[in-house]
Amino acid sequence: MNRNPLALIVVVFVVAFGIYFGYHQARQNRATPRLTKLGPAPDFALASLDGKTIRLSDLRGKAVLLNFWATWCGPCKIEMPWFVDLQNQYGSQGLQIVGVAMDDASKEDIAKFAKDMGVNYPILIGKESVGDEYGGVPALPETFLIGRDGKIVDKIVGLEGKADIEEAIKKALNTRPAASQALATQDTLALQAQR
Numbered sequence: 001m002n003r004n005p006l007a008l009i010v011v012v013f014v015v016a017f018g019i020y021f022g023y024h025q026a027r028q029n030r031a032t033p034r035l036t037k038l039g040p041a042p043d044f045a046l047a048s049l050d051g052k053t054i055r056l057s058d059l060r061g062k063a064v065l066l067n068f069w070a071t072w073c074g075p076c077k078i079e080m081p082w083f084v085d086l087q088n089q090y091g092s093q094g095l096q097i098v099g100v101a102m103d104d105a106s107k108e109d110i111a112k113f114a115k116d117m118g119v120n121y122p123i124l125i126g127k128e129s130v131g132d133e134y135g136g137v138p139a140l141p142e143t144f145l146i147g148r149d150g151k152i153v154d155k156i157v158g159l160e161g162k163a164d165i166e167e168a169i170k171k172a173l174n175t176r177p178a179a180s181q182a183l184a185t186q187d188t189l190a191l192q193a194q195r
Helices: 005-030 074-093 107-116 128-133 162-173 179-194
Strands: 045-047 053-055 063-069 095-101 123-125 142-146 152-157
Touching: 045 123, 063 074, 063 162, 074 095, 074 162, 095 162, 107 123, 142 162, 152 162
Parallel strands: 063 095, 095 123
Antiparallel strands: 045 053, 063 142, 142 152
């Protein structure tokens, strides 16, 4: 029995594509539900390069630029110097940039990469479970802008211009802290004034 080799190749290709597409759909579906643009940012606790545990909730009251990236990601290498500049420019106004490394490089390799890039903000060792909390992070870089109240005000997938990122930062900085955070800040200021 003679079979057409071209037909066999087409069948193999269609089956392989189906398996690939099914795998990625299943992977996206197992992630927690997609975040709404203005929803609360999921809290997490991740280790930083210097061994400290950083929780997103510890940064409440600040505007946070949360950037998921990897050492192999070309667009990430383009935007990291921008983040260094933006942290310098807006840090005193309450911005905290946080990088979450989502690749399989060793902690030492990630630290060397960050040092070579002149990173001036915390780099955390990412976990897939944290990425899942943020909708699966299907592409890198992926950046979330979180307001002072802990809610996501903007999301950037892929590489956008520095001016676009800066506008999103301004939007996050212009949010108000949650009422409990504002009260805690007022109490702290009152105690400092009494000293």
